[in-house]
Amino acid sequence: DAEITQSPRHKITETGRQVTLACHQTWNHNNMFWYRQDLGHGLRLIHYSYGVQDTNKGEVSDGYSVSRSNTEDLPLTLESAASSQTSVYFCASSLRDLTDTQYFGPGTRLTVL
Amino acid sequence: QKEVEQDPGPLSVPEGAIVSLNCTYSNSAFQYFMWYRQYSRKGPELLMYTYSSGNKEDGRFTAQVDKSSKYISLFIRDSQPSDSATYLCAMTLNTGFQKLVFGTGTRLLVSP
Numbered sequence: 001d002a003e004i005t006q007s008p009r010h011k012i013t014e015t016g017r018q019v020t021l022a023c024h025q026t027w028n029h030n031n032m033f034w035y036r037q038d039l040g041h042g043l044r045l046i047h048y049s050y051g052v053q054d055t056n057k058g059e060v061s062d063g064y065s066v067s068r069s070n071t072e073d074l075p076l077t078l079e080s081a082a083s084s085q086t087s088v089y090f091c092a093s094s095l096r097d098l099t100d101t102q103y104f105g106p107g108t109r110l111t112v113l
Numbered sequence: 114q115k116e117v118e119q120d121p122g123p124l125s126v127p128e129g130a131i132v133s134l135n136c137t138y139s140n141s142a143f144q145y146f147m148w149y150r151q152y153s154r155k156g157p158e159l160l161m162y163t164y165s166s167g168n169k170e171d172g173r174f175t176a177q178v179d180k181s182s183k184y185i186s187l188f189i190r191d192s193q194p195s196d197s198a199t200y201l202c203a204m205t206l207n208t209g210f211q212k213l214v215f216g217t218g219t220r221l222l223v224s225p
Contacts, residue, residue: 040217043215044215097211101159
C-alpha cells in the first residue's frame, strides 16, 4: 500500500547540532509539505514543494531548509538546532491540485536540549 | 490576532450526544474549508472539506460554512468513544496554491 513515512520518530539533540528529518512517500505525489505542531499554535507550515527542484518558504521557515531531488523525498534540515525548535514535525503530501487531500505522516517528535 | 481561531477544549460529552465544533476566521478570501481529525500521537487525517458556503454531510458528520459570519462548524451526531480525538479546522485560498492555514484544534472526549 502507498504510504508516507517519517524517520526518526523520536530524536533528542543538542543546541547547535545539525539535524535532518526524513520524509518519504510512495504515492508519487507532486506536492510535499513540512509542518510543526506546538501547543497554542496548531500546525504551522515550514516549507513546501510542488515538484522536483521546487521549494518554497512557509510561515515559519527561519532556521530550516529543504531540498527536493526526487518525487518521493523531502528531507527537512535544521542547520543549527535551537531549543525553540523543540516540536512535533509532520510531513504531508498531496497529488497536485488545490482540492487534493493532504495525507500526513506519523510525525517526528524532536527535542533540542 | 490569529487568522483562524478555535477553542482548544477539552470538550467532554457522553456517548450518543451531538457535538458541535467551531472555528472563526478573519480572512474573507478563504474559499476551501476542511476538518481534520487527529488521534493522539498520530498525524491528522482529512474528514471533510467544503467549498464556499453551505452544508455537506457524510454519515454522522456535517460540515457547515457561513462565509458572511466567517464561521465554520462540524457537527457529529450519535458521538462514539472512537470519536475522541483532536479536531482541526483548516482553510485555504482559491489561488491554486495549496497552503493550508490551521486552527489550533479542539480536543473532544466522548465517554461511554
